[in-house]
Amino acid sequence: MNSALWIKGPKWIANKTEWPNWTRNVENCNTFSTITEESMDAEIHVPKTSCIQIEKYSSFSKLVRITAYVLRFIRNLKTCKSERTIGILSIQEIGEAEITLIRNVQRTTFELEIDCLNPSSKHKVAIVRQLRLYLDDNGLLRCGGRLNNAPLEYNTKYPILLPTKHHFTSLIIRDMHHKNLHSGLNSTIAHIQQKFWIPRIRQCVKYHLRKCHSAIK
Template sequence: RWKPFIQNRVENIQQLVEPSQWRHCPTNSNPADILSRGSTIKRLRSDSLWWNGPSWLTDEDSWPKDIDTAKPEEYDVEYCVTEERRSIQVLVELVENIKLNPERYEHFDRLLRITAFCKRFGKNCRMPKPDRLVGCVTPLEIQDAENYWIREAQHESFSTEIYQLSNGRQIAANSRLQQFDPFLDENGILRIGGRLQNSDLPEHTKHPILLPDKHPTTTAIIRRCHLRQLHGGCEFTLATLRQRYWILKGRREVKRVIHACPSCKRIESRPFVAKMALLPSDRTRITRPFENTGLDIAGPFFTRQGKKVNKNYICLFTCMSTRAVHLEVVSEMTAPRLLQALRRFIARRGKPHILQSDNFKSFKQLDKDLSQLVSTEMIDNIARELTSHRIQWNFITERAPWMGGYWERLIRSMKTSLKKVLQNSMLEDEEFRTITSEVEARMNSRPLTYNPDNPNDLEVLTPYHFLTGTHYTDIAEVTKDEDE
């Protein structure tokens, strides 16, 4: 049925004008159709139908003969029957959406260029050909493309907060953005608020852009910054990012991106570390100090005797169980000199049952000399003791230095102490032996257990407790006044 307004007008027309005076005007002769269907100005100027009406209008005999005298109600019913159509309601919303996946692009700048060209294409389609943009994209278009992807990331992660702020409301108290006092700028981008509005700092420093964590756009921005900083570390990359952006859980996200960087992974990757085997029984049995001993040699160390410069080496003996250390200075890395160092060690610390070392040539030659002592005429007391009790000399596997790690770590500690004490000075032979003995004492006084925080606990355990039964005590320096 017609609406009341139209129905009332039709009834008024029928009351004022006789229906017998009505005639039907065909569509091709109706000037009103020109307005409803549209026409150019040039065509309208020369259109006689618009200016004069149909040609048969002046001749009454040429008027159409069919007369429609139906009442409004009948016309409504007939119209509804003949023109019955199915209506569909469609909700149309204008959405700016570019079908691009940021995860498919390794470089964020390339994604921005493609986005800028897509947006330019959409603008050129609505512009005349002479006014269309051509050539390389401009910095303004790149910035517009970056703003687009930032808005997309924020709408996907912070849609509720953006809706509340756009309607002039405060964000919820339980929102994770509540602490940042966010606001929407003129580009619709969510930024951090704060109290620095009157500061002279740049706008992007006073109010950095908020970016969500675990989002492809955020990952792409972090990767671009990491590459621009020449594969900088976590803190360097994060500090650079925070000049413009504030990423939620930023340190974790930066570490994740850097860990996945192929170049950084290839350079900084470490070889696979195998699971450590069980400690050998020689290092876990309860024995006296130096019963099972490891041996290594370090040097050279230069000393002076008058104007002559001598070359010295240090033999390090370490107990496998108590981790005690004994240092011996030798002048040469030869089997006779190492044998003399071994004799001095046995004289002070006792005979070891097992002696273990690496595959140094002098050690192998010394082991050969010890095995030949039975057939020689040597009547030295130490030689007779070695031959009668037999010291078992073991060598670690060749090209496996980690098997001697328990003495290699002590070699490092010894060298560090000597380097810090001696620096670039050159001592005399006697002074060097004295310093070596003091370094030995300091190494034997190192703690083997955790230092207690409670003063009522026992003192920390050191190798000196196994050697002397007490801790190491320095000799007090005696001044000239006290000596007198």
């Protein structure tokens, strides 16, 4: 309460002559008209989701939507103003965001397994052979089971591999459990396995169901 800095701010802020001056050097400034696709890709060399901390989110749907807006922002930077995307998110944008998140999680947790899929790799990991892992067209790590000829959807026949102990997997489990109207253990597992494969899924789902007071025991 006795701090002049807290009440009035720094002394120089009341005197305009002491305000900091910034002269813009136009010659060294890039404009959208001079930025090319190659230069943008060169500058953004880190994964697109590296700026999003998954651990800060408690909702899978919110995480996906925020990621979708980030990807839209990056895409709009590369296009002229008249062709930029605005408004509510499309199904395609949400799907792209989900794929980007899963791919980013897999790249950080299954780095060795993905490296094993390279024919020139000398590493041998048992899970790659056991689950018949492979990379699909979107770069997602999937399990190749024995349901090739079964009349099922692609995601069910070839589920996406997720790490057992990861916050992203926890968000998936909670989201699936909620969408399945807080059903019991077996029903929740069956719902998850229509799209994802989680090692030791029973213990993992049981752990989260204990924390859900709405779950059917």
